Amino acid sequence: MISPRYAREIPQRYRLEAGRCTVCNAIYFPPRLICPNCKSKSFEEIKLNEEGTLLTFTIIRVGSEKFSKEVPYAVGIIELKDGVRLTAQLADCAVDKVEIGAKVKLVFRKIQEEGKWGLHCYGYKAILI
Amino acid sequence: MKDVAVIGIGMTKFGELWNQSLRDIFVEAALKAIENSKVDHIDSIYVGTMSSGLFVGQEHIGAVMTDYLGMNPIPATRVESACASGGAAFRQAYLEIASGQSEIVLAGGVEKMTDGADVTESLATAADQEYEVYNGVTFPGLYAMIARAHMHQFGTTREQLAAVAVKNHKNGSMNPNAQFRSQVSLEQVMKSTMVADPLRLLDCSPVSDGAAAVILCSMDAAKKFTNNPIKVIASAQASDTITLHSRESLTTLKAVSAAAVKAYKQAGIKPADINFAEAHDCFTIAEIVITEELGFFEKGKGGAAVEQGLTSLNGKIPINSSGGLKSKGHPVGATGIAQIIELYEQLTGKAGDRQVNNARIGLAQNMGGSGASCIIHILEAI
Ligand SMILES: [Zn+2]
Numbered sequence: 001m002i003s004p005r006y007a008r009e010i011p012q013r014y015r016l017e018a019g020r021c022t023v024c025n026a027i028y029f030p031p032r033l034i035c036p037n038c039k040s041k042s043f044e045e046i047k048l049n050e051e052g053t054l055l056t057f058t059i060i061r062v063g064s065e066k067f068s069k070e071v072p073y074a075v076g077i078i079e080l081k082d083g084v085r086l087t088a089q090l091a092d093c094a095v096d097k098v099e100i101g102a103k104v105k106l107v108f109r110k111i112q113e114e115g116k117w118g119l120h121c122y123g124y125k126a127i128l129i
Numbered sequence: 130m131k132d133v134a135v136i137g138i139g140m141t142k143f144g145e146l147w148n149q150s151l152r153d154i155f156v157e158a159a160l161k162a163i164e165n166s167k168v169d170h171i172d173s174i175y176v177g178t179m180s181s182g183l184f185v186g187q188e189h190i191g192a193v194m195t196d197y198l199g200m201n202p203i204p205a206t207r208v209e210s211a212c213a214s215g216g217a218a219f220r221q222a223y224l225e226i227a228s229g230q231s232e233i234v235l236a237g238g239v240e241k242m243t244d245g246a247d248v249t250e251s252l253a254t255a256a257d258q259e260y261e262v263y264n265g266v267t268f269p270g271l272y273a274m275i276a277r278a279h280m281h282q283f284g285t286t287r288e289q290l291a292a293v294a295v296k297n298h299k300n301g302s303m304n305p306n307a308q309f310r311s312q313v314s315l316e317q318v319m320k321s322t323m324v325a326d327p328l329r330l331l332d333c334s335p336v337s338d339g340a341a342a343v344i345l346c347s348m349d350a351a352k353k354f355t356n357n358p359i360k361v362i363a364s365a366q367a368s369d370t371i372t373l374h375s376r377e378s379l380t381t382l383k384a385v386s387a388a389a390v391k392a393y394k395q396a397g398i399k400p401a402d403i404n405f406a407e408a409h410d411c412f413t414i415a416e417i418v419i420t421e422e423l424g425f426f427e428k429g430k431g432g433a434a435v436e437q438g439l440t441s442l443n444g445k446i447p448i449n450s451s452g453g454l455k456s457k458g459h460p461v462g463a464t465g466i467a468q469i470i471e472l473y474e475q476l477t478g479k480a481g482d483r484q485v486n487n488a489r490i491g492l493a494q495n496m497g498g499s500g501a502s503c504i505i506h507i508l509e510a511i
Pocket of ligand 1: 036
């Protein structure tokens with residue numbers, strides 16, 4: 001059984017659902033209850049643009065136990081076309097091919113395993129385009 | 130607001146203290162501080178610890194520590210702000226005395242990191258669990274991304290990062306409480322194991338056990354106990370987004386600059402009036418960015434400053450005379466208090482071989498997570 005904590009984040013991790021402030025148009029991922037920019041509490045649900053640019057990255061060589069079998073893997077901060085930024089792993093590429101400014105696209109992938117049953121947990125990773 | 134002074138200090142050696150428990154190291158540091166200050170009573174206690182629950186499975190730290198200090202029923206409160214927990218504990222003690230509520234307060238910090246917990250996972254709880262850590266980023270990984278962005282934007286070099294470690298190990302070699310008293314060469318840093326590119330093992334502060342404690346007292350009462358009270362002339366705190374990716378700039382630490390502006394204003398001084406500083410060098414890149422945010426160097430020039438020796442013990446503004454987190458060790462919750470202890474030793478002229486010349490005003494900058502919280506204190510010898 002999936003945990004409530006995991007289930008709650010599914011709209012964001014599977015479908016990239018974000019909240020746009022109806023007053024100042026700022027987009028928040030994940031959605032928030034109050035806009036830090038204008039203090040509005042009114043949001044509409046939108047889906048993030050899947051394409052963006054890599055702003056910075058690292059190659060994780062020493063991971064936590066959960067990710068220790070995955071090393072080395074690249075993780076970066078991506079600015080999507082709608083201006084939203086997020087942190088994601090870079091998939092399907094040699095780690096030495098990653099560079100700042102690379103054009104990337106978010107894809108649906110397995111991220112990690114949860115609990116002693118090894119339940120698969122999914123979300124977004126980025127691939128180079 | 131009442132004036133507040135630091136009148137006594139105590140700490141354990143930092144390192145792998147396998148023979149001592151979490152409570153024993155805290156009590157050791159606290160008793161040393163009490164003895165050092167010669168106070169006749171303590172009104173209350175604040176303990177900074179980041180993650181005693183994850184590291185050793187113990188919460189309710191205020192209660193554990195007052196009990197083992199034999200000080201029931203005085204109030205004791207645990208304070209948490211990730212790696213800035215110690216600084217936050219000191220600030221609460223300061224505010225309690227400044228407000229007139231108490232006269233003498235003990236502020237301490239402690240962490241026991243070598244008892245077998247997954248340290249990488251535990252430290253990562255200072256970042257956003259759902260939107261950073263879930264996706265596989267580690268704590269060194271976050272600072273590595275800051276480092277790469279800083280190198281890309283300002284031309285900061287790999288050698289400049291390494292120069293921070295070389296300098297701090299040199300200072301730490303003169304600190305009897307430091308975890309690593311060995312010096313390292315530029316080449317050793319540059320060839321150490323890669324942890325998260327571009328950061329290598331010797332760019333990272335170590336995993337440490339340790340505790341530190343100081344006694345704060347109202348300036349009026351301080352004269353009963355010492356001829357040499359060190360005055361707290363500023364206490365400031367600021368916050369930033371929990372995720373690194375949400376920040377407008379990936380090469381600035383806004384919580385640091387915001388806290389610094391408040392601290393300088395409270396003290397009525399400028400960055401140039403600071404004689405020396407302890408900066409939260411959890412990673413070499415952090416020290417470079419912090420010295421820029423504190424206004425010691427122009428944005429982007431922090432790397433060159435280290436390389437030119439401006440932050441060395443005899444430089445324009447000595448940074449981390451204690452050895453910093455890098456060499457002294459980083460028992461997370463104790464770090465903010467240990468920074469205050471270095472300020473106290475320098476300002477009372479008791480820093481031995483690593484004494485900074487003409488140390489009159491010192492600044493301590495303690496930071497949580499990838500910079501989501503920052504606490505700055507400025508102390509002055511009077
Ligand atoms: Zn808004």
